[in-house]
Amino acid sequence: MNSNxxxxxxxAAECIVVGDLPFARVLxxxxxxxxxxxxxxxxxxxxxxxxxxxxxQIRLLREVSGAARALKEITRYDKLNxxxxxxxxxxxxxxxxxxxxSDAAWPNPVWGRAPRKAYDAAACERLLDLVRKExxxxxx
Amino acid sequence: MNSNxxxxxxxAAECIVVGDLPFARVLxxxxxxxxxxxxxxxxxxxxxxxxxxxxxQIRLLREVSGAARALKEITRYDKLNxxxxxxxxxxxxxxxxxxxxSDAAWPNPVWGRAPRKAYDAAACERLLDLVRKExxxxxx
Numbered sequence: 001m002n003s004n005x006x007x008x009x010x011x012a013a014e015c016i017v018v019g020d021l022p023f024a025r026v027l028x029x030x031x032x033x034x035x036x037x038x039x040x041x042x043x044x045x046x047x048x049x050x051x052x053x054x055x056x057q058i059r060l061l062r063e064v065s066g067a068a069r070a071l072k073e074i075t076r077y078d079k080l081n082x083x084x085x086x087x088x089x090x091x092x093x094x095x096x097x098x099x100x101x102s103d104a105a106w107p108n109p110v111w112g113r114a115p116r117k118a119y120d121a122a123a124c125e126r127l128l129d130l131v132r133k134e135x136x137x138x139x140x
Numbered sequence: 141m142n143s144n145x146x147x148x149x150x151x152a153a154e155c156i157v158v159g160d161l162p163f164a165r166v167l168x169x170x171x172x173x174x175x176x177x178x179x180x181x182x183x184x185x186x187x188x189x190x191x192x193x194x195x196x197q198i199r200l201l202r203e204v205s206g207a208a209r210a211l212k213e214i215t216r217y218d219k220l221n222x223x224x225x226x227x228x229x230x231x232x233x234x235x236x237x238x239x240x241x242s243d244a245a246w247p248n249p250v251w252g253r254a255p256r257k258a259y260d261a262a263a264c265e266r267l268l269d270l271v272r273k274e275x276x277x278x279x280x
Binding site for chain 2: 047048054061068072079081082084086107108109112
């Protein structure tokens with residue numbers, strides 16, 4: 001399944017790889033404003049959700065739900081945001097974002113609001129560890 | 141399944157009811173800037189995607205995909221946007237939006253960009269007819 005998969009360079013530049021679930025690569029968006037995972041199905045040439053066959057859509061949904069439950073467990077968010085937009089990065093990817101009434105964009109969607117704020121190394125490692133533990137992902 | 145379901149007043153105010161699929165009510169957002177459907181599972185007390193049981197998540201996904209395919213067939217969009225945000229309207233609902241490189245918000249997400257532009261009656265009826273036909277929804 002991996003053979004022709006390459007992560008889009010913008011996702012690679014802006015995110016840290018958490019690891020691989022059976023269907024999707026899990027990324028942590030390097031923006032400390034919001035705990036924000038991104039799931040990228042490891043198949044080539046996907047743009048829209050409906051480019052996936054029905055059973056693959058379900059596999060992706062299961063992993064998106066797992067990522068959401070992990071963020072809930074770790075952050076106790078106020079609200080979950082899930083979105084597949086891809087107007088700027090055309091590789092199919094799903095945002096799974098923990099939102100708080102106190103966060104930098106609330107109650108608006110996160111895109112285009114607060115300037116990106118990179119994690120400091122310790123906070124990043126801590127969050128990666130927690131997410132990997134929740135998702136049972138081994139360190140790559 | 142319908143007994144305790146009531147559409148959130150803001151969704152009722154801003155949208156036109158397309159009709160019911162087996163699981164979700166389908167709305168047309170009354171914003172002619174974008175062909176924009178909204179699916180609302182007809183169950184009470186849902187906020188986040190993961191409030192749904194796994195099998196209900198799949199039922200919702202199937203209907204979201206169907207709505208996306210309908211919009212693709214009708215509009216030949218450039219890009220599909222799918223999102224469950226709900227920071228302002230806490231009733232679980234999924235946006236299914238046909239995007240064009242020429243639209244009022246491209247390449248940004250639609251929220252908070254262009255002022256809402258209500259459909260004229262004829263254009264609205266035409267689009268409702270097409271969506272109902274694609275989704276095999278009878279007029280309510």
